[in-house]
Amino acid sequence: MERKNIAVFLTGGIAVYKAANVVRGLIKKGFKVKVAMSEASQKFITPYTFQALTHEKVYTDLFEITDDNPIPHIELADWADFTLIIPATANIIAKMANGIADDFITTTLLAIDTPKFVVPAMNEKMLLNNATKRNMQTLINDGVKIMSPDTGMLAEGYTGKGRLPKEEEIIEWIINKINSKKDLVGKKVVISAGSTIEPIDPVRYISNYSSGKMGYALAEAAFERGASVTLVSGPTNLLATPGVKINRIKTTKELERKMNEEFKTADIAIMAAAVSDYHVAKVANNKIKKTGEKLTLELVQNPDILKGLGSVKEKQILVGFAAETNNLYENAQNKLLSKHADMIVGNDVSRKDIGFGNDDNEVTLFTLKNSPIKLPKTNKKELSHKILDVIVEKLMSKE
Structure with missing residues (x-):
């Protein structure tokens, strides 16, 4: 990074106290930081904290004009190479989306034409409100980068989505965004994620332990690299x-229908979902009552979605996953050939520290023309970028 001036705008959420560590961390990473605070944010933490951290004046008043700085909001806008809004409340997101300029922060943001990074933090109900989702989409369409909030204990005393991510994760996210590759611009990437479920009766179903974290991480990484991303999720x-x-689905047949539909216009398709191999031959209309010590279910094989896509692919790059508990190399190589895939991502789901439900994973990549590539254990987001690196370098080069 040659340009390292970052303006940090603090708004009035309870999580604003965490911004002090974010500012300190950015300074340690070599950024020069200037801070602006909304009136509401000053109810939680004082400007003196950030003045001490940055050794810079903290901007609080649109009309605080001096002889040296007659137009402070333009001065800050011209100075900033990057902009961080943290914690981004529903209010500031709405104002940014609609171009409102009624205080120092919003007026300055309207004048800034360099990259903006938004880190939302709010109650889950506010986050999931249609107005907030609509405003966030508007910002994305305008090129603003938005970090997904965490799930955890909220200020209201219950667990939900909307918690500010850890400070070190925010800093890492900003740096990755600044340095991110844009090698998938103009490409459509379709990714399946999670498990499928097959009903037994109105209250029971067959499924597996997949959490969807790997597929969702792949979707986020592909989006960061400029792709148009469609996620088909169980x-x-x-x-x-x-x-x-x-696109949300439940059964394997629903997944097959949606993947076939999206695959037609895709450049890259990644089948990361853990698909149920069988469904119940006859789903009961009513809850099955306990009538004896044993219950026999007749299971029928589900369609092989990856193989089906492989049989109709033209210029698309097709990637599948092989979740194995033994003979990983042999099973993954066989799957690569039998499914007509371009790459198989093999992972050992018998281990407790990686795979299903974990934040980390360790995989081996199998392609037709290269020796297996082993990617060491790391978090699924970083691993997703490494998988995409191989797709771009080894597979897209054939275009």
Whole structure:
């Protein structure tokens, strides 16, 4: 990074106290930081904290004009190479989306034409309100980068989506955004994620332990690299990255129908979903009552979605996953050939520290023309970028 001036705008959420560590961390990373605070943010933490951290005047008043600085909001806008809004409340997101300029922060933001990074933090109900989602999409369309909030204990005393991410994760996200590759601009990437479920009766179903974290991480990474991303997701507790188009499904047949539909216009398709191999031959209309010690269900094989896509692919790059508990290399290589895929991502789901439900993973990539590539254990977001690196370098080069 040659340009390192970052203007940090603090708004009135309870999480604003965490911004002090973010500012300190940015300074340690070599950024020069100037801070502006809304009136509401000053109810939680004083400007003196950030003046001490940055050794710079903190901007609080649109009309605080001096002989040296007659137009302070333009001065800051011209100075900033990057902009961070933290914690971004529903109010500031709405004002940014609609071009409102009624205080120092919003007036300055309207004058800034360099990259903006927004880190939302609010109650889950506010985050999921249609107005907030609509405003966030507007910002994304305008080129603003938005970090997905965490799930955790909220100020209201219950667990939900909307918690400010950890300070070190915010700093890492900003730096990755600044340095991110844009090698998928103009490409459509379709990714399946999570598990599929097959009903037994109105209250029971067959499924697996997939959390969807790997597929959602791949979707976020592809979006960061400039792709138009469609995520086809089974039931999960995850929220897609703002800007990623999401189609929700339940059964394998629903997944097959949606993947076939999206595959026609895709450049890259990644089947990261853990698909149920079988469905119940006859789903009961009513809850099955306990009538004896044993219950026999007749299972019928589900369609092989990856193989089906492989049989009709033209110029698309097709990537599948092989979740194995033994003979990983042999099973993944066989899957690569039998499914007509361009790459298989093999991972050992028998391990407790990676795979299903974990934040980390360790995989081996199998392609037709290269030796297997082992990617060491790391978080699924970083791993997703490494997988995309191989797709771009090894597979897209054939175009």
